[in-house]
Amino acid sequence: MYINNPMEIENKSMDIIEEGLNKTNFTEEEKIVVKRTIHTTGDLDYQNIVDFKEDFVNVAKNSLKNKVKIYTDTNMTKAGVNKKALEKLGLEIVCYIADEDVAKKAKEEGTTRSQAAIEKAIKEGVTCFSIGNAPTALYKLLEEYDAGRAKVDFVIGVPVGFVGAAESKEDLRGYKIPQVTTIGNKGGSNVAASIINALMYMLVER
DSSP states (O other): OOOOOHHHHHHHHHHHHHHHOOOOOSOHHHHHHHHHHHHHHTOTTHHHHEEEESSHHHHHHHHHTTOOEEEESOHHHHHHSOHHHHHHHTOEEEOOTTOHHHHHHHHHHTOOHHHHHHHHHHHTTOOEEEESSOHHHHHHHHHHHHTTOOOOSEEEEOOOSSSSHHHHHHHHTTSOSOEEEESSSOOOHHHHHHHHHHHHHTTSOO
């Protein structure tokens, strides 16, 4: 026999994850976020590499209550975010990476589409950012912030990879911006989606 009820499976998973946690310096709500990243990746090491700064959870929750638009750097993250929770909260999640104007701008300027997409998001007034794939997107966001062109409520900065991923997140941790990051090369679109979902599940019933 095996468990085939979705919520029962998830609850059992969370119980197992709880048993495997050894860090105690997270707040209760931070721990909810960490557990969701572990549940998504199957990797208990996330308890050692997820880093919160500037009261991220409370700031992000308050932002989400204001029916904001969240920019994500991949359609994979957009697909992984719970649509019912988005609807209940009146939120919109957008990804411009495949837009024609973004591709054109990137080609003309010799940059990445991820950088051009960040510029578009800023021009459209987005203040909540989720970056799970492209270190160049995170670097660009910080450049625009330094130049005073970007208003940032919070950043989910979890790009994955071996070129610039760890370094871009380390740079972000030097800013007094409400944020959650992963230390090192781990992360990804699925991790970014899990963090957004964790925040929403604190605000609405599933």
